Amino acid sequence: xxAKTVIHNEHxxxxxxxxxxxxxxxxxxxxxxxxxxxxxxFGFLNDTFLSARNLSNLFTQMSVTAILAIGMVFVIxxxxxxLSVGSIVGLTGGLAAILSNWMxxxxxxVILGTLVAGALIGMLQGWLVAYRAIPAFIVTLxxxxxxxxxxxxxxxxxxxxxxxxxxxxxxxAYFTNGFGVVLAVVAIAALVISTIQKRRSRQRYxxxxxxxxxxxxxxxxxxxxxxxxVFTMNSYKGIPFPIIFVIGLALIFSFIANKTTxxxxxxxxxxxxxxxxxSGIHIQRHTMILFVFTGLLSAIAAIVLTARLSSATISAGxxxxxxxIAACVIGGTSLVGGSGTIIGAIIGAMVMTSLDNGMSLLxxxxxxxxxxxxxxxxxxxxxxxxxxxxQARS
Amino acid sequence: xxxxEMMDITKEFPGVKALDRVSFKVKxxxxxxxxxxxxxxxxxxxxVLSGLYPVGTYSGTIRIDGQExxxxxxxxxxxxxxxxxxxxxxxxxEMTVGENLFLGREPKKFGIVQWDELxxxxxxxxxxxxxxxxxxxxxxxxxxxxxxLVEIAKALAKQAKILILDEPTAALTESEVEILLGILEQLxxxxxxxxxxxxxxxxxxxxxxxxxxxxxxKSIATLSRTKTNEDQIVSLMVGRELTERYPYMKRxxxxxxxxxxxxxxxxxxxxxKVNHDIDLSVRKGEIVGIAGLMGAGRTELAMSLFGAxxxxxxxxxxxxxxxxxxRTVQDAIREGIALVTEDRKRLGLVLGMDVKANTTLASLxxxxxxxxxxxxxxxxxxxxxxxxxxxxxxxxxxxVGTLSGGNQQKVVLAKWLMAKPKILILDEPTxxxxxxxxxxxxxxxNKLAEEGVAIIMISSELPEILGMSDRILxxxxxxxxxxxxxxxxxxxNIMMAATGxx
Numbered sequence: 001x002x003a004k005t006v007i008h009n010e011h012x013x014x015x016x017x018x019x020x021x022x023x024x025x026x027x028x029x030x031x032x033x034x035x036x037x038x039x040x041x042f043g044f045l046n047d048t049f050l051s052a053r054n055l056s057n058l059f060t061q062m063s064v065t066a067i068l069a070i071g072m073v074f075v076i077x078x079x080x081x082x083l084s085v086g087s088i089v090g091l092t093g094g095l096a097a098i099l100s101n102w103m104x105x106x107x108x109x110v111i112l113g114t115l116v117a118g119a120l121i122g123m124l125q126g127w128l129v130a131y132r133a134i135p136a137f138i139v140t141l142x143x144x145x146x147x148x149x150x151x152x153x154x155x156x157x158x159x160x161x162x163x164x165x166x167x168x169x170x171x172x173a174y175f176t177n178g179f180g181v182v183l184a185v186v187a188i189a190a191l192v193i194s195t196i197q198k199r200r201s202r203q204r205y206x207x208x209x210x211x212x213x214x215x216x217x218x219x220x221x222x223x224x225x226x227x228x229x230v231f232t233m234n235s236y237k238g239i240p241f242p243i244i245f246v247i248g249l250a251l252i253f254s255f256i257a258n259k260t261t262x263x264x265x266x267x268x269x270x271x272x273x274x275x276x277x278x279s280g281i282h283i284q285r286h287t288m289i290l291f292v293f294t295g296l297l298s299a300i301a302a303i304v305l306t307a308r309l310s311s312a313t314i315s316a317g318x319x320x321x322x323x324x325i326a327a328c329v330i331g332g333t334s335l336v337g338g339s340g341t342i343i344g345a346i347i348g349a350m351v352m353t354s355l356d357n358g359m360s361l362l363x364x365x366x367x368x369x370x371x372x373x374x375x376x377x378x379x380x381x382x383x384x385x386x387x388x389x390x391q392a393r394s
Numbered sequence: 395x396x397x398x399e400m401m402d403i404t405k406e407f408p409g410v411k412a413l414d415r416v417s418f419k420v421k422x423x424x425x426x427x428x429x430x431x432x433x434x435x436x437x438x439x440x441x442v443l444s445g446l447y448p449v450g451t452y453s454g455t456i457r458i459d460g461q462e463x464x465x466x467x468x469x470x471x472x473x474x475x476x477x478x479x480x481x482x483x484x485x486x487x488e489m490t491v492g493e494n495l496f497l498g499r500e501p502k503k504f505g506i507v508q509w510d511e512l513x514x515x516x517x518x519x520x521x522x523x524x525x526x527x528x529x530x531x532x533x534x535x536x537x538x539x540x541x542x543l544v545e546i547a548k549a550l551a552k553q554a555k556i557l558i559l560d561e562p563t564a565a566l567t568e569s570e571v572e573i574l575l576g577i578l579e580q581l582x583x584x585x586x587x588x589x590x591x592x593x594x595x596x597x598x599x600x601x602x603x604x605x606x607x608x609x610x611x612k613s614i615a616t617l618s619r620t621k622t623n624e625d626q627i628v629s630l631m632v633g634r635e636l637t638e639r640y641p642y643m644k645r646x647x648x649x650x651x652x653x654x655x656x657x658x659x660x661x662x663x664x665x666x667k668v669n670h671d672i673d674l675s676v677r678k679g680e681i682v683g684i685a686g687l688m689g690a691g692r693t694e695l696a697m698s699l700f701g702a703x704x705x706x707x708x709x710x711x712x713x714x715x716x717x718x719x720x721r722t723v724q725d726a727i728r729e730g731i732a733l734v735t736e737d738r739k740r741l742g743l744v745l746g747m748d749v750k751a752n753t754t755l756a757s758l759x760x761x762x763x764x765x766x767x768x769x770x771x772x773x774x775x776x777x778x779x780x781x782x783x784x785x786x787x788x789x790x791x792x793x794v795g796t797l798s799g800g801n802q803q804k805v806v807l808a809k810w811l812m813a814k815p816k817i818l819i820l821d822e823p824t825x826x827x828x829x830x831x832x833x834x835x836x837x838x839x840n841k842l843a844e845e846g847v848a849i850i851m852i853s854s855e856l857p858e859i860l861g862m863s864d865r866i867l868x869x870x871x872x873x874x875x876x877x878x879x880x881x882x883x884x885x886x887n888i889m890m891a892a893t894g895x896x
Contacts, residue, residue, distance in 0.1 A: 205770045260765045261758040268755055271744035278702055278741055279756040279809065280727040338746050 030387075031331060031347045034380075038351060042358035049361055052236040059233075060172075060308065062353035063242035064089070064301045068324035069331070069345040070253050071297035074290050076328055077270045079337030080129060080136035082291065084121075084143030085324055088298035089317030091147040092118045093305055097160035097312035100167055107166040115299045121147065122295020126288035136291075144321070152314050161311040171307025174238035183239065184230040188223045195219055242304045246346070249297065254342045266290065270337030326373070327352050330380045351376075396460070397422040397587035398443075398556050403454035405438055405447065412438040413452070416613045418606055420556065425578060425588040427602035431631055431889070432688050432854040435611040436591050440558055444478045445471035458556070477549030478558040481689075483541050485533050492516035492529035495548050519547040523577050538664075539570030546577065550586075557581065558589045563597060564689045567666075575601055593687040595624045595895040607631055624895040625886075632856055632885035640861025641836050642880070643844075647680035647864060650715075651848040652699075652731075652817050657709035659691075659698045659872075668694040668705065670873045676817065676848040681839060683863030684852045685888050691872035692852045693736055696819045700733040701726040713817070727756065730816030734806050734823055736852075738799075742806040745795035749787050750776040752794050752805050757812045779808035784834060800831025807838065818842065819850045824858060836862060856885045868892050 043050040068085050075082045096114040099105045105113070125143050129136045162168060175183070195218075199209050209215075233239045257263040265286055268276040277283055301320075306312050331348030333340025355376060359369045398420040405413040413435050420426045430436050441447050443456065445465035456463050458474050465471045485494050492513045493500075501508045501515070516529035523543045533541065542562055549557055559578075563571045578588055578601060592598050598605060599619060606616040607630040614630050652675065659669040668691045676682050686692050697703040699711065701720040711718055713729050720726045726733070735741040743752050753776040754761065761771040776790055785804040787797055794805050803823065810818065820839070824832045839862060843849055853859050859866055866883045868876040868891040876891035889895075 201770050205774055207770065207773060259767055259769070261762050261767055262765055264751060264755075264758060264767065268744050268747065268751070271746045272740075274741050275744050276755070278700075278723055278733065278735060280723045281755075282724065338744070 030383075031344060031351070035347060035351050035354065038354050038358065042354070042361065046358070046361045049358055052232050054357070054361070055232055056236045056240055058350075058353055058357045059243045059246075060240045061357060062349050063240075063246045064305050064320065065323045065327055065352060066246045066346050066349040067249055067297050067301040067304065068294075068320055069327040069349045070249050070342055071290075071294035072321075072324045072328050073331075073333050073340045073342050073345045074253070074257070074266060075136070075294055076325070076333050076335060077337060077340045078266050078287060078290055079270045079273065080287070080290070081325070081335075082125075082136065082140045082294045083321050084125065084140040084147060085294055085298045085301075086317040086320035086322075087144045087147035087151070088118060088121055088295060089302045089305060089320055090312075090314065091121070091151040091302075092299040093302035093316050094151045094155045094160065094312040094314070096167070096303060096306050097162050098154060100162050100164045101160055107164055110164070110167060111170075111303060114303055115296060118295040118297075118299025118302070119292050120295070122292040122298075123288065125295070126291025129291060130284040130287035140321075148314075148318075155312065155314060157314055159311050159313045162306060163310075167303075168307050168310045170241055171304045171309070173241045174233075175241070175244070177234045177238050180230045180234045180239045184226050187226050191219055191222060242308070245300065245304060249300070250342055250346055253293075257342060262286065262289070267338060270339075272338075323349075323352055326377045330377065332384065395422055396420065397458065398589075399455075399457040399460075400439070400443065401455050401457075403439065403442055403452055403456075405442060405452040412611050413442070414611045415454070416608065416611070418613060419616070420587045420589060421604075422587055423582055423585040424603040425582055425590055425601050427590045427592060427598040427605045428608065429592070429598065429605060429627055429631055430608035431856070434608040434631070436608055437560070438611075439608070440478060440560065440589070440591070443471065444468060444476055444558065472552060475553060475555035476558070477552055477554035477556070479542070479545045479549060479560065479562060481561045481564060483538075483545055485541060485544065487532075487534040489533055490529065491520065491527065491531050491533060491536070491544055494533055494544060495519060495529070495551055497548075499552075515551070519551045520544075522550060523547045524573065524580075537570070539566045539573065542566065542570075542574065543577065546581075550581075554586065556587045556589065558591070560591045561593065561689065562590075563592065563594065571597070593689075593893050595627065595890075595893040598627075599624065609633065624890070624893075628889045628893060628895055629886050632889045640858070641833070641840055642861055643840055645679055645681075645843055645864055647677035648846070649678055650675050651678050651713065652676045652850075653712040654699070655710045655712070657695075657698075657707070657711070659694055659703060659707050660705040662704040668872050669698065670871075672709070672874055674867060674874060676850055678846050678848055679843050680864050681843050681849045681851060681862055683859040683866045684850060684869055685854075685856065685859045685866055685892060686869035687892050688854065690869040690892065692869050693821055694872075695869075696733055696821050696850070696852060697735075699726070700731055700819065702733070727813060730814075731819065732756075732810035732813055732815035732817070733819045734803075734810055734821060736821040736825070738802055738806050742809075743794050743802060746793055748791045749780065749785070749794055749797070749805055750790040753779055753808045753812060756809050757814075760812075775812060776808070779812060783808055783811075783838065798828070798831075800827035800834075803827050803831065803835065807835070811842075815847060817848045817850070819852070821852045822854065823851060824853070824855070856888060859883075859888070860885065870894055 039050065048054050068089070072082060072085065092114045095117050096110050099110045099113050125139050128134050128139045195215060199215070202209050230239065265276065265281045268279070268281060269283055269286060273283060302317070305316060327348035328340060328345045329335065329348070330351050331341070331344030331346070333345060352373065355373055356369065359372065396419045400416065400418040403413050403416045404411070416435065416439060418439065428436050442452050445468045448466045449464040463474055465474070486497065495516045496512050501511045513529045520527060520529060523546050525540060525543050525547065527536070527540065533544070536544065546557070562574060566574065575597070581588060590598070590602060602619050604616060604618055605622065605627060607614045607627060609631060614633070654672055654674045657669060657672040658667050660666070661668050672695060674682070684692050694703055698705070698707055699720070701722045711720060718729050720729060720731070739745060744755070750772060754772050758767060761768050761775060773790065780787065780790065783804040785801050785808070787801060794802055797805070823835055839849055839851070851859070851862060860883055864880050866878045866888065867874050868888055870892055878887065
């Protein structure tokens with residue numbers, strides 16, 4: 001009898017947390033809070049920071065870090081690290097430029113070739129980590145140097161320009177205002193439909209659901225954010241292409257993280273590899289796939305970056321791995337493994353980019369930018385650890 | 395004259411009295427064996443003695459050479475001449491024998507290590523324990539037996555007057571055991587007091603001058619070797635009254651589900667077998683208990699049958715009359731085997747994950763389509779099992795790390811029940827959980843057996859083995875040495891077989 005009442009309580013506890021906001025806990029709110037503070041701070045010091053034009057720039061700038069961070073979250077959650085993503089960005093970007101400019105390939109071949117190259121590089125590293133048991137830190141540290149070296153070799157240490165207008169559009173074009181509006185409508189419709197479906201499905205299985213008013217308030221709040229975003233972007237040139245990549249990839253990989261067996265297994269491996277193994281999870285195969293993901297995402301980031309700069313340089317992507325790792329960590333991913341979210345990493349990427357962008361606007365010297373970004377990273381983790389300890393005590 | 399007197403030692407952990415007014419006295423120049431089942435309190439007593447539990451966390455007095463002592467630290471105990479040699483050796487494998495001998499107490503001049511002096515001294519101590527090796531040898535190139543002797547040399551070099559050996563022969567070959575026993579006899583003649591913790595009756599009776607038996611945290615008796623025999627010691631060790639009642643049901647096991655023939659398992663990195671030539675069979679709807687003392691190879695057998703032990707395997711495994719090869723956990727699950735591991739926190743659960751995710755971890759496939767989890771199905775099934783096992787949890791989304799031991803164990807059980815096993819192996823299924831949860835688990839085992847699951851239960855708790863099993867196998871040193879039916883088995887005959895008494 002007692003057990004039954006306990007179970008019954010569970011519904012009330014659970015329904016408050018489950019939908020949409022379920023995965024965003026207090027830590028996520030603090031990150032969003034921090035981001036808002038940073039924006040207000042820069043907005044206060046510099047009028048242009050919160051202008052539509054600058055926000056549009058900011059989103060474009062952040063896209064590369066965000067795309068890399070999406071893959072990095074998975075790798076870190078599984079208890080590994082990937083230091084080579086910056087060099088993969090450089091190498092695959094160089095490859096794209098070579099395919100396009102020197103070899104005159106059509107855009108589709110260039111994109112496909114770049115993606116395949118990224119995936120293969122990831123697979124090689126993943127195989128070494130998973131099946132040859134070489135620590136990921138070493139494999140990807142080696143990879144970082146090797147891939148940079150290969151890039152220098154194949155481009156003969158020159159900058160390779162790209163003239164294919166279609167390709168360049170991937171990094172620098174904007175969607176028309178009309179498309180933005182359509183997108184907003186579709187997104188809100190999808191949100192409403194999925195919420196309704198989830199409710200129905202839970203009711204069909206006899207689970208209790210959140211009060212309708214609460215659910216509606218959530219849908220409305222998110223819809224308002226979508227409308228505000230589209231409106232701001234449209235008041236400049238429209239939604240930048242790269243940000244659509246980020247949103248699309250974030251949705252896909254959040255889905256993988258939360259709704260698939262693969263995602264669940266990755267979190268289990270990071271949380272307790274032995275228990276995962278004894279539950280029959282293929283640790284090696286999963287680990288390799290993770291590195292294929294980072295390779296692939298690095299290639300996508302390379303396409304966006306190369307297109308935006310309309311050329312591939314030998315220093316492209318340098319230090320990006322650190323930005324990506326910092327974004328994950330600021331976004332609440334634990335380096336011990338087992339926990340971390342994609343939405344958190346994206347917010348983390350936004351924090352990093354906002355700092356970059358804001359400080360540049362203020363005309364701060366580069367050395368200050370490094371000092372501030374480094375300090376914020378350490379500070380974020382410090383606060384995180386302190387608050388967790390506090391939680392554990394209370 | 396006693397070298398060591400421990401009087402009225404009581405040590406409590408939350409909810410358990412690990413030691414209850416234990417008295418233990420060791421004379422100078424004697425080898426004193428400390429006997430007891432797993433969990434009788436031997437290790438706790440030695441931890442009190444070695445300063446691991448500082449003064450104030452227990453009650454009672456300790457005297458060394460008649461002087462009362464209070465240890466606040468391990469260092470205090472070391473300074474008083476107490477040295478403990480653990481089952482798992484505490485040596486730095488990458489360093490030389492000499493460096494290990496003087497680790498932390500290197501002979502120094504102005505902070506500079508005097509290597510020549512160190513190695514000269516080291517050689518002296520090595521000779522003392524009969525080790526004819528250069529002190530510059532790397533630790534890792536020595537065998538376990540030699541490493542053990544180095545540990546003893548290290549203890550002697552610290553001027554140990556009281557030497558504690560915890561299961562020293564567990565990992566030794568027979569000739570190494572001979573050498574070790576010889577050295578201990580020699581030390582006895584030099585006036586060192588030895589406390590010898592062992593499960594092995596033949597060794598105890600060959601070596602010890604006196605024997606103290608602990609049971610359930612109490613000192614039962616101290617006897618002189620010449621005035622006792624193996625039977626008496628074993629019956630003192632297990633002599634508790636069987637007051638607890640077990641929900642045993644007479645069952646009619648059906649056809650054989652699992653049959654293992656000439657099964658041997660090699661240690662994963664040492665050239666020795668952890669299981670020798672095991673033959674066993676389990677029938678549908680039968681509970682087979684495997685008894686034995688720690689280190690008897692039971693866990694290795696379970697892990698290996700489950701495809702989770704890294705060592706090489708010889709022999710045959712038949713499931714439902716079909717010969718199978720199980721190389722990985724996935725193979726085992728496919729063949730219908732489930733293993734509830736001994737150490738649930740380390741091996742059974744992802745502590746940071748919630749109850750639901752842990753419950754479904756081994757059978758997510760069954761509730762997914764194209765790799766996408768049907769979260770409603772997942773919720774429904776995990777809720778079913780929470781209800782069926784009466785797991786007490788605030789919600790399905792509570793991290794399992796916050797549950798009590800019994801409820802954690804239920805989550806592990808639920809995980810494997812969800813996988814619908816034909817053969818369920820339970821390794822110490824009720825260790826560290828409260829009585830209420832224990833009985834629920836026993837009832838669950840009965841129910842599963844009735845439903846036709848073949849159950850193997852490994853347990854160090856004799857009453858549990860006696861109370862739940864249809865058949866009982868006793869393991870010692872990697873072999874199955876004895877088999878009893880439910881009716882034949884008693885605490886005494888199981889313990890006699892497990893300790894190698896006649």
